[in-house]
Amino acid sequence: MTAHAIVQPAATFALFLMCLAFFLTAYRVITGPTLPDRIVALDMLVAIAIGFLAVVAIKTGFNLYVDIAIALGLVGFLATVAFARFVLTQGMPEDEKDPMAASPRAGSRRAGERSVAQRTARRKTRGRAR
Amino acid sequence: MEILLALVVAAMLVSGGIFTFLAAVGVVRLPDVYTRMHAASKAGTVGSGLMLIAAGLYAGEFATLARAFAGFVFFILTAPVAAHLVAKAAHQAGYRLSRRTVCDEMRLPPKK
Numbered sequence A: 001m002t003a004h005a006i007v008q009p010a011a012t013f014a015l016f017l018m019c020l021a022f023f024l025t026a027y028r029v030i031t032g033p034t035l036p037d038r039i040v041a042l043d044m045l046v047a048i049a050i051g052f053l054a055v056v057a058i059k060t061g062f063n064l065y066v067d068i069a070i071a072l073g074l075v076g077f078l079a080t081v082a083f084a085r086f087v088l089t090q091g092m093p094e095d096e097k098d099p100m101a102a103s104p105r106a107g108s109r110r111a112g113e114r115s116v117a118q119r120t121a122r123r124k125t126r127g128r129a130r
Numbered sequence B: 001m002e003i004l005l006a007l008v009v010a011a012m013l014v015s016g017g018i019f020t021f022l023a024a025v026g027v028v029r030l031p032d033v034y035t036r037m038h039a040a041s042k043a044g045t046v047g048s049g050l051m052l053i054a055a056g057l058y059a060g061e062f063a064t065l066a067r068a069f070a071g072f073v074f075f076i077l078t079a080p081v082a083a084h085l086v087a088k089a090a091h092q093a094g095y096r097l098s099r100r101t102v103c104d105e106m107r108l109p110p111k112k
Helices: A002-031 A035-060 A064-090 A106-112 A116-129 B002-029 B033-059 B062-093
Strands: none
Touching: A002 A035, A002 B002, A002 B033, A035 A064, A035 B002, A035 B033, A035 B062, A064 B033, A064 B062, B002 B033, B033 B062
């Protein structure tokens, strides 16, 4: 019974910390300036959900939650890979200029160099127009 | 023996929670995608992995511990791959590093 009394407060404390982590990561998902920011934050949310499942498995004693955590990890990995492929094929949309790199001084210098995806996208549209 | 196991499980739970919380703080505070991914993929994986191992240890049977360990190994294998894919895709799509970045070794040559 004492083992229970030791583990239970630790599990409650871990749940509290992960609640805070969940809300911080959800904040990043909502206000993330670019799409990859949101993808990274969603990946982090999956990791936090796996932690939640493990703590709930300890608190309730249902060991089945470990299997659910494994399945969630698999799904989260596949989702992240699919999102990465999506970013790779779609390229950077025009309205997602990085606000961190955007300074008035750097504007003229940045106008000269263009990213690969934008160049290929431009090439594709030009080819279609012909 | 049972008390010792409970102490180990409690320590793993608390440290896993702290790792996860610090990863979330890093995701919120760091300046660009690449550094955020750096925080989320490493500290987040260690946090959830520690909790999985703790769940497997506290169950007290070998089957659950083996499954928890298999899940931990799976996360350790897949998290770097996913983070690398996201970062490479973002870099190729043209998402910029933060202004405080010192060196970008994958940048394209300036003129052809």
